[in-house]
Amino acid sequence: MSETLAPADEAGVSAAVAAAAAAGEPLAIEGRGTKRGLLRPVQAARTLSLRRLSGITLYRPQELILSALAGTPVPEIEAALAERGQQVIAEPPVLAAIFGGSEPPTLGGLVATNLSGPRRITAGAMRDHVMGIRAVNGLGEVFRSGGRVLKNVTGLDLCKLLTGAHGTLGVITEVTLKVLPAAERSGTLAVTVPDLATGVRALSAGLGSPYGVSGAALLPGEAPRAVLRIEEFAESVAYRLGRLREALGRFGDVALIEDAGSRELWRGIREAEPLGADAEDAVWRVSVEPTAGPGVVAAAGLPRALLDWGGGLVWLAGPATAESHRRVMAAARAAGGSFTLFRAPEPLRAALPVLPEEGPVLAGLRDRIRTVMDPRGILNPGRMYAG
Amino acid sequence: MIDLPAPKPDVMARRDEILAGLQAVLPGDGIIVEPARVKPYETDGLSAYRQPPLAVALPRTTEEVAAILAFCHRNGVRVVPRGAGTSLSGGALPLADSVVLGLMRMNRILEVDYANRLAVVEAGVTNLGITNHVAADGFFYAPDPSSQLACMIGGNVNMNSGGAHCLKYGVTANNLLGLKGVTIEGEVFEVGGRHLDAAGYDWLGLLTGSEGQLAVITEVTVRILHAAEGQRAMLAAFRANEVAGQAVDAIIASGIIPVALEFMDRPAIHACEAFAGAGYPLDAEAMLIIEVEGSTEEQDMLLGRLKEICERFDPISLKVAETAEQSLAIWKGRKGAFGAVGRISPDYLCMDGTIPTGQLPFVLKRIGEMSASYGLQVANIFHAGDGNLHPLIMFDANDPKSFHDAEQFGADILTLCVEVGGCLTGEHGVGVEKRDLMTVQFTPFELDQMRALKTAFDPEWLLNPAKVFPLKDNPGLRQAA
Numbered sequence: 076m077s078e079t080l081a082p083a084d085e086a087g088v089s090a091a092v093a094a095a096a097a098a099g100e101p102l103a104i105e106g107r108g109t110k111r112g113l114l115r116p117v118q119a120a121r122t123l124s125l126r127r128l129s130g131i132t133l134y135r136p137q138e139l140i141l142s143a144l145a146g147t148p149v150p151e152i153e154a155a156l157a158e159r160g161q162q163v164i165a166e167p168p169v170l171a172a173i174f175g176g177s178e179p180p181t182l183g184g185l186v187a188t189n190l191s192g193p194r195r196i197t198a199g200a201m202r203d204h205v206m207g208i209r210a211v212n213g214l215g216e217v218f219r220s221g222g223r224v225l226k227n228v229t230g231l232d233l234c235k236l237l238t239g240a241h242g243t244l245g246v247i248t249e250v251t252l253k254v255l256p257a258a259e260r261s262g263t264l265a266v267t268v269p270d271l272a273t274g275v276r277a278l279s280a281g282l283g284s285p286y287g288v289s290g291a292a293l294l295p296g297e298a299p300r301a302v303l304r305i306e307e308f309a310e311s312v313a314y315r316l317g318r319l320r321e322a323l324g325r326f327g328d329v330a331l332i333e334d335a336g337s338r339e340l341w342r343g344i345r346e347a348e349p350l351g352a353d354a355e356d357a358v359w360r361v362s363v364e365p366t367a368g369p370g371v372v373a374a375a376g377l378p379r380a381l382l383d384w385g386g387g388l389v390w391l392a393g394p395a396t397a398e399s400h401r402r403v404m405a406a407a408r409a410a411g412g413s414f415t416l417f418r419a420p421e422p423l424r425a426a427l428p429v430l431p432e433e434g435p436v437l438a439g440l441r442d443r444i445r446t447v448m449d450p451r452g453i454l455n456p457g458r459m460y461a462g
Numbered sequence: 463m464i465d466l467p468a469p470k471p472d473v474m475a476r477r478d479e480i481l482a483g484l485q486a487v488l489p490g491d492g493i494i495v496e497p498a499r500v501k502p503y504e505t506d507g508l509s510a511y512r513q514p515p516l517a518v519a520l521p522r523t524t525e526e527v528a529a530i531l532a533f534c535h536r537n538g539v540r541v542v543p544r545g546a547g548t549s550l551s552g553g554a555l556p557l558a559d560s561v562v563l564g565l566m567r568m569n570r571i572l573e574v575d576y577a578n579r580l581a582v583v584e585a586g587v588t589n590l591g592i593t594n595h596v597a598a599d600g601f602f603y604a605p606d607p608s609s610q611l612a613c614m615i616g617g618n619v620n621m622n623s624g625g626a627h628c629l630k631y632g633v634t635a636n637n638l639l640g641l642k643g644v645t646i647e648g649e650v651f652e653v654g655g656r657h658l659d660a661a662g663y664d665w666l667g668l669l670t671g672s673e674g675q676l677a678v679i680t681e682v683t684v685r686i687l688h689a690a691e692g693q694r695a696m697l698a699a700f701r702a703n704e705v706a707g708q709a710v711d712a713i714i715a716s717g718i719i720p721v722a723l724e725f726m727d728r729p730a731i732h733a734c735e736a737f738a739g740a741g742y743p744l745d746a747e748a749m750l751i752i753e754v755e756g757s758t759e760e761q762d763m764l765l766g767r768l769k770e771i772c773e774r775f776d777p778i779s780l781k782v783a784e785t786a787e788q789s790l791a792i793w794k795g796r797k798g799a800f801g802a803v804g805r806i807s808p809d810y811l812c813m814d815g816t817i818p819t820g821q822l823p824f825v826l827k828r829i830g831e832m833s834a835s836y837g838l839q840v841a842n843i844f845h846a847g848d849g850n851l852h853p854l855i856m857f858d859a860n861d862p863k864s865f866h867d868a869e870q871f872g873a874d875i876l877t878l879c880v881e882v883g884g885c886l887t888g889e890h891g892v893g894v895e896k897r898d899l900m901t902v903q904f905t906p907f908e909l910d911q912m913r914a915l916k917t918a919f920d921p922e923w924l925l926n927p928a929k930v931f932p933l934k935d936n937p938g939l940r941q942a943a
Contacts, residue, residue, distance in 0.1 A: 137711035138819050138849070160717055189659065200659050202667060203636045218908045224816040225848035226633065226888035228622045228671045229896075229903055230930070231912045235635070235667025239659075256717035279577045285600070285691045308717075311760050364578040364656040387578075387657055413660040430661040436651040441663060443918035447911065459662070 077103065081124045085209065085217060085248045091123055092246060093215025096451045104242035104455050106146050106181030110188055112174050114241060114429045116421050117455050125183050128248055131155055133223060140206065140223055142251040145183025152182060162257040165201045166192030168345045173358055173418055183247045189239030192345035193290040193304070196282065196384045198255075202238040207251035210237055212244075213449025223251045236444075242455040244448040258306030262316045263290070263337040266301040268327045271369035274301040275386035277326035279365060282385050284322060286315040292344045293382035295372070301326065304341055350381040350390045357395035357419040359403045363387055363412030374406035375399075387412075395419050400427050407431065430459055463866070464552070464894050466513060467928050467936075469559035473516070473539055480537055481517055484561065487529045494518040503544065503562045507609070508552035508895055510809075510859060515542065515556035522567045524642060524650055524680040531678060532648025534561055540927050541646070543674040545586065545617030548609040550812050551893025553621060553673055557928060565616045568680060571595050580639055580656055582683045585616025589623075592684060601686045604631035607889070608800070616679045622671030624889035629847035630721045630755075631687070633889065635670040642681035643669065646920045656683060673891050674926035676919040690755035693721060695789040696765055698772040699746035699779040703727065704823040706748035709775045710846045711820070713752070716771055718764060722753040724796055725844035727826060730803075730854070731795075733841050737802030740795030743779040750846065751796055753789075799843055799854070807839065807856030809865075813872045815879030816888035819849045828878055829853060836871045838864070850888035851879065877902050892930045900932055913937060 080102075082088050095102050101119040105111060107126050125146040133142035136159040143152055149167065156162050167185050171177070186208075191200040207221035210233075220233035237245050264281075268274040271293060278291040281303040290304030303323070305315045320329050332340060343349060352358050356379065361371050368386035377393030393399050400416060400423070407414040408431070416429040433441065441460075445452070473480065484493045494500055495517045504514040516539070521527045534541050540560040547554050556562050568584035574596055575581070581592055581603070589610040592603040606625035607613055613623070619641065624633040631637070640654035653665035660666070669676055700706040706725060713720065726734065726742075726749045735742040742749060750772075754764040765782050772780055783789035795802070803810050817825050826842060833840045839856040853875055857868035876886050876896060880903050886896045900909060913931055917923070923937060 135818065135820065137714050139714065140818070159715075189664075191659070195658065199632060199636050202659075202664055203632060212911070216907055216911075218905075218911055220908075222816075222883070222885050224818060224884050224888070226624055226628070226816050226845070226850045227885045228633075228889055228891055229885045229887050230892065230900065230908075231675070231915055232622075232635070232667055232671050233912075233915075235664045235670075236915075238667070239662075239664050244663075255719060256714075259717065276577075279579075283576055283579060283601075283688050285688050287690075308763070310763050311756065314757060314760065362657040362659055362661070364575075364580070366577050384658060411655055412657045413655070413662075415661045433662055434651060436645060436649045437653070437662075437665065440665075440918060444663070444915060447914040447918055 077120055077122050079122045079124050081127050083127045085128065085211070088123070088125070088128070088246055088248055089211050089215045089217055092211050092213065095121070095453050096214050099451055099453070101453045101456045104246050106184035107178040109174055109176055109178050109180045110170065110184055112418055113188065114459060115424050115457050115461065117458050119456070123246065125181065125246070125248070132249065136161060139225060139254050140251060141254050142207070142223060142249060143182050144249050145181060145247045147182045148179035149182055149185055150179050156254055157257070160256055161254045163252065164194065164198050164204050164255050166194040166345055167201060168192050168347070170346060172346050172348050173352065182250050186238050186247055186250050187240065187242045193292060193341055193383055196291055197287065197289050202235055204253040205234045205238050205250060206253050208234045208237055208247060209249040210245035210247045213451055213454045221251065225253055241458045243445065243458055244454070246454065260309045260312040261304060261306050261334055261337040262312040263302050263304045263332040263340055264316060264319055264323060265330045265332055266323050266327045267298050268301050271295060271299055271372060271382070273326055274299050275366055275368055277301040277323055278303065278385045280322055281319060284319060286319050290341050291385040293386060294349050295380050302340065304337060344383060347381060347390050350379055350392050352379060352392035355395065356392040357399060357423065358417040359391040359414055360417045361389040361391065361403065361407045361412055361414045363389065363407065363410040367410035367412065371406045371410050374409060375403050395423055397423065397427060464511060465933055466557060467933065469557065470538065473559040477516065480539060483533055483537065484517055484519060484530070487533045488519055488521060488526055492520055492526065494520065503547070503564065504556060506547040506552060506554040507550040508555065508893065510865065511552055511555050511894065513556050513558055515560045515562045516558070518562045518564055520564045520567050524644065527563065527678055527680050528644045528648040528650055530563060531644050531646055534924060535646050535648060538922065538924070540924050542926055543620070543678050545614030546588065546612045548613040549617065549621065549891065549893055550814070551887065551891045551895040553891050553893040553929060555894050563678060565614065565680065576601065578656060579686055580683055581686050582681065583615055585680050585682060586614050589613050589615060589618055596686050600688050602689050603684055603686055604637050605634050615682050615684065619670055619679050619682055620672060620674050621891040624850065626722045626724060626845060629723060629845065630719055635667060637685045638666055638670060638682065639685055640683035641666060641669060641679050643677040643679045645677050646925050654683065673893065673930050675916050675930055676925065691757045692761065693753055693755045693789070694761045694765065694783045694786070695751055695753040695792045696768060696782040697749060697751055697779065697792045698777050699743040699749040700775060700777055701747055703748045703826045705775050706750055707819070707822045709750065709772055712771050712774065713768060714847070716767065718767060720752045720847065721755045722751065723845070723847040724751040725846040726796065727842040729839060730799060730841035730843050733802040733806055734795035734799050737805055738795040738798045740791055742795050746778045751792055803841055803854045803856060809857050809859040811855045811857070811868050811872050813853045813855060813875055814887050814890035815851050815876045815884055816849045817851055817879050817882050817884035819846060821882040825851065825878060825882060829875055832871055832874055836867050838868055838871055849884065873899055894929055897930060898932050
């Protein structure tokens with residue numbers, strides 16, 4: 076086990092990074108380490124944990140704004156929002172079913188990995204709701220981007236650059252999120268379909284309707300089910316599910332799942348539970364245009380799959396081998412999409428490209444941007460790409 | 463007055479050679495050099511500033527854009543990308559030694575895919591052109607800047623444009639899937655695609671709103687959405703800005719996110735009413751236009767709840783549209799606001815800051831005081847849900863002192879926006895207009911880091927120079943001097 080540094084505040088983070096930069100010693104950056112198994116293993120003697128930078132620093136429900144330090148547990152934020160009837164918009168997953176462990180995810184980790192749940196299809200990703208950020212670059216220098224207002228185009232958008240950068244461009248110390256009211260009611264229609272392609276057509280019909288479908292997933296199996304969610308005021312849920320039911324009948328038998336059942340179903344989809352990954356399985360997340368989802372499932376030829384985001388997010392699970400990975404990469408590439416090796420034994424993650432290779436232009440820009448943000452190459456080196 | 467850097471002497475000395483070279487790259491009608499034909503490109507929506515460029519290049523393909531950029535890069539020539547030239551911040555203002563790279567001939571809609579809810583369009587397609595193309599099938603492209611009839615999607619991407627409906631639908635960055643672009647070296651690249659959340663760095667997010675500093679965007683894959691069944695507006699007028707602000711807070715707290723929530727202050731109400739005769743209450747200090755979406759029954763339900771909330775704040779006037787026509791009548795004044803202000807004043811500056819919404823009464827009070835001290839009228843229009851404030855400062859461009867005072871007044875307002883926790887620009891971009899105010903919002907180190915990122919894309923600072931970053935300490939312009 077490597078040594079863990081856990082500074083108490085941003086100044087401490089800055090000092091720790093500056094010292095590591097001066098010594099040329101890489102740091103593994105994490106919150107509570109819940110997603111340590113994601114992407115490539117970081118080779119670093121020391122871990123910099125943000126867990127002690129914890130707490131909500133600003134919450135203005137009427138302004139739809141919440142700020143919290145990076146190490147704040149996400150459940151603490153969700154509880155504070157729930158008290159005022161609001162929520163984290165992107166419906167981020169905890170992923171205990173995938174990564175195990177009982178620690179809660181932190182806000183910083185969530186933003187660094189840009190993980191979003193089912194509502195992403197209509198409401199946007201985590202990256203769409205990061206309004207402001209404070210961070211420390213690879214030399215220990217503190218900087219901000221964005222702010223604490225909902226509309227801001229002042230300067231380059233480093234909030235987006237750092238969101239999903241897996242801690243390789245800066246150590247996030249504080250985040251300001253746009254939040255929104257939670258819906259009064261949830262309701263879901265489940266359409267039993269003959270095959271995945273028909274299922275995606277049902278999801279496309281729902282997402283291309285005026286009814287504001289806020290979840291559109293496809294549960295594979297002998298009788299695949301396309302599930303479509305409405306979250307709205309009670310009157311609207313009843314009305315919209317009724318109209319949607321008329322539109323979906325042509326794809327298969329339609330069943331209604333009411334409020335509590337709907338919430339539980341989507342909690343499970345958010346956590347990728349219907350994927351049913353075995354403990355030994357590797358897990359992939361592939362993002363493609365929705366109509367290409369069933370083709371990716373077929374081409375990958377892995378035993379377990381789950382489709383979300385109208386068919387465009389394909390969760391796959393199967394034997395943790397280089398051959399499985401090759402098939403997933405080929406399937407994603409053929410569909411013009413993107414993949415992430417989401418969970419695999421460490422030797423496999425270390426040996427394979429866990430993300431798609433970018434072309435020479437972007438790879439060159441990536442190197443130059445890393446040189447600006449982390450010239451000594453000490454922030455999570457090797458996390459995203461080898462070398 | 464905003465300073466522009468001196469032209470690069472070597473470029474000006476080689477003018478004829480460079481123009482001949484450009485014409486060799488883009489033979490036929492692709493290069494414009496005659497002064498009379500260059501003139502329309504000398505300014506944009508910030509028309510107080512004018513500067514004819516060396517030449518205008520009007521490519522028709524990404525390959526032609528790449529060839530022009532490679533040529534300019536080889537020859538050290540600055541490039542100013544331009545869509546329709548509607549920028550209110552001077553984002554497309556040329557320099558004397560620059561080539562304006564106009565994307566307006568790249569105006570094809572390449573593909574519409576309803577099953578995947580996306581459209582692939584060239585950078586010169588207008589914002590409204592996308593919606594018009596898919597409207598018959600019930601779809602639309604969500605961001606709706608008020609220049610949407612003219613402004614082009616490439617410009618929208620570069621400015622991360624918003625609009626009146628972004629409280630519900632988000633800004634440009636939230637409605638994109640992919641981009642095709644060209645680096646200053648003339649290398650073509652693609653980011654994102656036809657799918658959500660491509661793995662790797664968020665190039666799409668970094669390029670969006672980068673104001674032409676990083677690359678030239680030639681093709682855009684946008685998300686298209688199915689329109690709601692219908693929409694309807696209501697109007698609520700109050701005795702004081704504070705009271706209207708409290709009503710806005712109460713609406714948000716109720717869990718309703720209206721599709722639009724517009725605030726107008728007393729001068730804006732009067733200007734719009736005089737122009738449009740929309741029936742706005744002239745005895746009000748502040749007025750809200752609130753719009754909801756859904757079926758007729760859903761609209762009734764939401765408007766009923768909103769009416770109840772507004773009634774708690776002792777409104778002077780409360781009008782709920784019963785029909786689409788009445789709804790249009792409520793919007794009529796607001797949509798004509800720019801024309802209305804243009805009628806009472808020969809010239810105006812349209813400012814664009816964002817503030818925490820709770821600060822609105824204080825900010826409007828301070829703007830009122832500044833207005834008295836400068837002796838210049840101002841009308842305020844505010845996207846109340848997201849805090850985006852548009853003060854319209856009236857002045858006389860024929861009077862240099864009036865123009866100077868108007869610019870200073872605007873700078874004071876934006877400085878105030880930052881002081882109360884907001885920012886310099888919510889949706890218009892920094893451009894040249896707010897360039898020198900960047901030091902108010904950012905530390906010297908934060909600016910240096912952003913400049914270094916710009917340098918990573920554009921080492922010689924040839925792309926859209928003299929914008930976004932203060933002229934002082936600007937590495938590209940220091941090199942040139």
